[in-house]
Amino acid sequence: MSTRLSINGKDVPLNGIVRLKGKGKFKAARLMYFLLKTLNQMPRLYGITSHDPIETWRRNFESKFVSILTSQVEPGRIKLEGQFSLDMEKFIIRGKATEGGVSVSVELLKKPENVPQGIRGMVEVDSFYFADLKRPKPLFVPGSKDGILAGFHRFLVLQAENASGVPKTLGIVSEFINSIVLPHGYSTTLRGKRLTTDEKEGLFLDGEPLYNVDPKLLSLLSMSLALEMSSEDSILIIEDPEAHLDNEDLRELTELFARFKGTLILATDYEFPSESSIEL
Numbered sequence: 001m002s003t004r005l006s007i008n009g010k011d012v013p014l015n016g017i018v019r020l021k022g023k024g025k026f027k028a029a030r031l032m033y034f035l036l037k038t039l040n041q042m043p044r045l046y047g048i049t050s051h052d053p054i055e056t057w058r059r060n061f062e063s064k065f066v067s068i069l070t071s072q073v074e075p076g077r078i079k080l081e082g083q084f085s086l087d088m089e090k091f092i093i094r095g096k097a098t099e100g101g102v103s104v105s106v107e108l109l110k111k112p113e114n115v116p117q118g119i120r121g122m123v124e125v126d127s128f129y130f131a132d133l134k135r136p137k138p139l140f141v142p143g144s145k146d147g148i149l150a151g152f153h154r155f156l157v158l159q160a161e162n163a164s165g166v167p168k169t170l171g172i173v174s175e176f177i178n179s180i181v182l183p184h185g186y187s188t189t190l191r192g193k194r195l196t197t198d199e200k201e202g203l204f205l206d207g208e209p210l211y212n213v214d215p216k217l218l219s220l221l222s223m224s225l226a227l228e229m230s231s232e233d234s235i236l237i238i239e240d241p242e243a244h245l246d247n248e249d250l251r252e253l254t255e256l257f258a259r260f261k262g263t264l265i266l267a268t269d270y271e272f273p274s275e276s277s278i279e280l
Contacts, residue, residue, distance in 0.1 A: 003039075003134050004087040007032060008280060014136065014235060016275035017257060017264045024082075024280035026143070026239060029267035030172070031082045031097055033237050036138040038069040039086065039093075046119070046126040053121035054111055057129065058091075062106050065093065069102050076171025090129055136235050136263070139179045141226045142172050143239035143267075146218035152177045153210040154202030156225075158184060180225050188228075190221055215244045223253065232261040242270040 005012045007028045012018060020028055042064060050056035073080060080097035095104035112128040115121045142148065155166050155177050165178035186197045193206040203210050210218065223241060230236045241257075242250060254272060257264055266272055 002089060003136070005032065005035070006085045006087075008082050008084075010278050010280060012265070012278060013276045015263050017266065017273065018276045018278065019272060019274040020265060020267045020278055020280055021269050022279045025267040025269070027081050028280045029237050029239060029265060030078070030140075031080050031084060032265065033138050033140045033175070034069060034072055034078075034080060035084055035086065036136065036235060037072060038065055040135045040137050041068055042135070044126050044130060046122040048122060049118045050122060051117050053115050053117065053125045054108065057122065057125045058106050058108055061091075061093075061129075062104050065106075066102055066104050069104075072168075075168040076174065078171050088129075088133060136233055137231070138235045138237060139226055139230050140172070140175045141222055141236070141238040141241075142176055143243060145176065145222035145239075146215040146244060148173050148176055149218050149222045150211040150213070154200075156180050156182050157186075157197045157199050157202060158182060176222075176226075180229050182225075188224075190217060190224060193217070195221070216246070216249060219244045220249060220253065224256065227256060227260055230260070230262050235263040235265060236260070237265040237267070239267045241266055241268055241272070 003014055005014060008024065012020070012028075012032065042061070045057055045060045045064065048056060048060065072078075079099060080102070081099070083096045084094070086093040090108070090110045092107045092109060093104060094107070095102060112125055115124055152166060152173065158181050165181070166174045168174050182197050182203075184197065184199060188195050190205065196204050198204065201209065205213050205217065205221070213221075223238060226236055226238070241253060245253065250270075257272065266274065
């Protein structure tokens with residue numbers, strides 16, 4: 001079952017390379033990320049008995065969707081803004097995000113027939129809507145990726161004793177840093193320089209800690225790691241991928257994007273090659 005996304009009345013394809021441009025591109029990209037993340041984390045909804053399982057499932061989905069989305073943005077005081085819809089073929093999620101919160105309504109386009117009451121009915125309804133539901137995992141790379149990587153690179157390495165990552169109170173920083181977890185002994189190369197890891201000290205490029213590395217290389221490294229962490233069925237959203245990069249760097253980045261098998265959403269006015277370009 002495919003997923004169709006609309007932000008502020010504009011359809012956003014969830015395949016190939018898509019470019020979001022215009023004044024509203026960053027707000028749209030962040031709203032899109034948290035909507036897809038919420039959808040990806042939605043649990044099954046069959047634990048409540050009801051004389052009307054279909055309507056109960058619909059109401060439960062609405063309240064759970066709002067609850068999960070709110071829990072993602074409130075700790076870091078992340079502001080979302082815009083109208084949206086997610087068409088899941090069997091049902092549509094419509095809503096609006098403002099500084100005051102998020103409102104959501106669910107319309108059921110198809111309904112299962114001959115559903116019994118009680119827990120059995122709830123299981124049947126939940127299975128009807130969730131069985132073939134596509135919920136791609138989103139990842140996010142913010143525009144300030146070079147500075148974030150330089151300041152928080154120690155938290156990228158998988159910890160043996162302490163929890164990896166940074167708290168959600170750091171907002172969009174945590175969304176980026178916590179999506180990249182590097183195992184002990186991880187290494188790779190970037191522009192002929194060797195990236196290595198240390199559990200306590202973080203990442204080094206040719207022996208230099210990342211806070212001493214050129215912003216251009218940090219930007220390339222941020223996107224390279226995010227691409228590596230993303231699977232073929234994931235959606236990677238990147239703000240201002242061209243920041244700090246010269247023409248040679250941009251050609252290299254374009255080649256990296258072309259090899260990526262998942263979906264790329266680029267929030268930028270720079271004209272990267274793309275299958276779709278949407279003004280927001």
